[in-house]
Amino acid sequence: MTEKPWLAHYPPEIPAAIDYPDQPLPLFLTKAAAEYGGKMAVHFLGKELSYKELYDSALKTAAYLKKIGIQKGDRVAIMLPNSPQAVISFYGVMIAGAVVVQFNPLYTEREMEYQLKDCGAKVIISLDLLYPRIQKIISNTSLEHVIVTAIKDYLPFPKNMIYPFIQKKQTGIVVQIENRNNNHHFKKIMEEPVPKEEPLNIDVDNDPAVLQYTGGTTGFPKGVMLTHKNLVANASMCDVWMYKFQKGGETILGIIPFFHVYGMTTVMILSVMQGYKMVLLPKFDVKTTLKTIQKQKPTIFPGAPTIYIALLNDPDITKYDLSSIDACISGSAPLPVDVQQKFEDVTGGKLVEGYGLTETSPVTHANFIWGDRVKGSIGVPWPDTDAVILSMQTNEPAGKPGELGEIAVKGPQVMKGYWNRPEETEQTFKDGWFLTGDIGYMDESGYFYIVDRKKDMIIAGGFNIYPRDVEEVLYEHEAIQEAVVAGVPDPYRGETVKAYIVLKEGYKVTEQEFDDYCRKHLAAFKVPRIYEFREELPKTAVGKILRRVLIEEEKKKLEEKTS
Template sequence: MSVRPWLSCYPKEIPTHLSYDEQPLHSYLTHAAELYGEKTAIHFMGKDLSFQEVYESALKVGRYLRKLGIEKGDRVAIMLPNSPQAVISYFGTLYAGGIVVQTNPLYTEREIEYQMKDSGAKAIITLDILYPRVRSVMKNTDLQHIIVTAVKDYLPFPKNIIYPFIQQKQTGLKVHVEEHGTNHDFLTIMKTEAPEAVDVTVHSEEDLALLQYTGGTTGFPKGVMLTHKNLIANTSMCAAWMYKCKKGEEIILGVLPFFHVYGMTAVMVLSIMQGYKMVLLPKFDVKMTLKAIQKQRPTLFPGAPTIYIALLNEPSLQKYDLSSIQCCISGSAPLPAEIQQRFEKVTGGRLVEGYGLSETSPVTHSNFLWGEERVKGSVGVPWPDTDAVILSLETGKALPPGEVGEIAIKGPQVMKGYWNRPEETERTFKDGWLLTGDVGYMDENGYFFVVDRKKDVILAGGYNIYPREVEEVLYEHEAVQEAAVIGVPDPYRGETVKAFIVRKEGHIVTEEELDQYMRENLAVYKVPKIYEFRDELPKTAVGKILRRVLVDEEKKNIEKTS
């Protein structure tokens, strides 16, 4: 591409081109230990770990994995919530020359078995309470070793004594794992291994650091192959974008799960690369998050819209001081403008929407955090060294500004391909461009707008209706906390629009009132014809509302009644 209109919008502080270190991703932890050794790298539920402690612990894991027979290129699954062990295990796997397989701790036995089989993982690092699930599927996979840890292992006294009783009460599980044969204890590794480096040669551009499985909202999850350079490039772009943030000084709130690519890059890897302190929460809980912000004073808070929405709708919000927050980039789902404005008013910081996908490590676009005036409804402009184009849905040719088509991406953060799926990899690329499956357009200044997922477009009476546009209007209603819009079969129009609504606590709104409101704000053909009120909507672990689940539920309901 010779024309990149977005570059003229860049503030002078953001370079249009970056240079990327030809080194493995884990070398950044080595450097961080040298530069910030005694500085706090992780704060977890009252316990602090320095960069030196994290580094030495990761070296121990790396050495132990080698002793278990893990060689360069072998896959090691990490099935942990946000915790010191998750960070240590991630970098320990890389030090051993292994490839990390991020695994959601909420997975069922069926989902664990599928991912272990597909990735061919030889070892898994997981929690004691998750051990029974892993053990039950082990015989059907290539897993040879299970390294077990517990949340209490990295809690301060007396929380480490009390927590197992709380955990047992909440889960009904009391699990004791004997250390023998294929079972290994994480704390024992920390006590017995020497913190010595393993000699492994890594080529950052070619060698994989991560298999990041897609959410599976459009079929079976696929392993996205991300190299060391992919992740270094995207994290370097992120650091350049946040140019006011100071190396070694910022505090970042880690509530986005690390098994999701956005949390992994924008919190964990960024913190190690830049010497930031991570305040880790093992799960998203509104009160726990608000208390952590007030007490730990994070300056950076990457999140997802549902996280910000939940905080803003907490009745006791006014009791908490959130003024430490300076900037947040929201990802994984569309950010309603009304939520953005309310959050900025409460915190005094900046909240902007970004865009990306697992296949791009994940970020490709973002609005500017400072300086430039924001363009309403836009996901922003491409990051440094990132090209984007709109391709016609009919011809595949590049389209001029203002015309709607499929967003395609090129850049150093773009994946190598899908694990063991050469045909799907080939279908996903066109002339070197990654086809995102997202429908959008670019304005004359280079700002991009995501209209919707290609598969989610509703075809009603000859019109293309984009769920995101309808949801944006619903979110502006004072009684709506969450909204999801899908197309359902209609004998006359082909499809018609159905909206699922979660009301805000203490608010009442009827279908008739919403219908009148929507007709005042949208063309009549876009207005939902059916409304369904729910207490909650199905979501991914990172809080992205799963339209596909709602579509499947509708299909099943139709089958039952037909």
């Protein structure tokens, strides 16, 4: 595998190896402010921030965090949708020398509490709507301070006056928080004078910049330690892959959430590194997205298959001018070939599939945007990235192209390890190779293909869902004797969550009752969409439920239906 056959297909503009800047992530914001000070860095629902304003705001955030006791290496949680505050907080935390821990705003109290306890965050920066949830669990965590912001804080007039009424109507939640004790208003922090930047004391090779939670290959979610070097390397790879784009000259659409490593790296970090303008949307809505593309004219549009599918299914898509889009890299889930072709026809731009994991910052492979593309393939490894197929029989590198095995990778974007889990970190590596848990093969040209997943993780609509999370909740229901969760094919979400349930004798529970129950204890994207009641579940001789058998049954049903 050291021969790297894929390099023969690299366009001359893409180097096989890159010289990476030996500097921490926040220093890129310092440089962007110096080079592009008056250029717009962020557009958010009509409000814009220049790179100088973004930089000054991050400095204020860092100074305030230090003022309330944050020291080098402390963890600070960020639970925000894509917004100016999310970008400001991300860089402010790192300027303070602390570690960012991203939280999905859809998390329930249960999920928040687990992650807060595991990472030991002292501060959380959150949306006002989420404050009631935080208050319910704060006494069970190490949180000492809550910094609260609101969507209206970064809306232009008159949207900032109207939005609170819309928010109240939509959610029924009105949050009034006093700026005292351990509660702090983000808006008040922004009223502070701009402090002088202090030297950054960061070891780029070893200091984590981010703890990004994932289920990894097994078990409960784990904090993936991504160093400054990991993230700088992956964003640099992304830059050379998109070699036709001009530094300081592009506009990138930020729909993929920044609490997902894909959005964090390919939109936020890349944009600051290259001086791009970020057009942010706090949530995905088809009409809003189409209108935004037509008005803001983004040239780069990272997304997930479900986003492209939803846009293509809108009957009015041809009424919008989407011709500004030059390139899209699709991640988070497999990209259907027909979706790729249709989206390229509509926009005139290129849409290619990439591949990666949270543990790899995230991208390891992609198809060429302006070069050879192979249908059904995840593409080839990025610069400085090596990949190998470990044989299913021997667990050693495959001897010939086309042989099935587990994909393993090496590269500067591969994580430092799992937070406080040295044994699990060790199990994830073999002879220096990171084990992805995905089964695939490489063809003679060096293009890779995914066939199946070794792990049981479900990818629905770009979200990673770990069956054990859902099963733990199901097993707490008094009527359930046995339960197992699996991902089944779904034409829109890629996969959807299905629960197979054996009820205790004498109990009768409807699908609707289970749905109501799960929605109280799980984020909406984790809630099963299908329930199947059975007398018994397939098991091994020692009683382990065979999830794979159920998945095979679903595939067979689908084949019979389509044949």
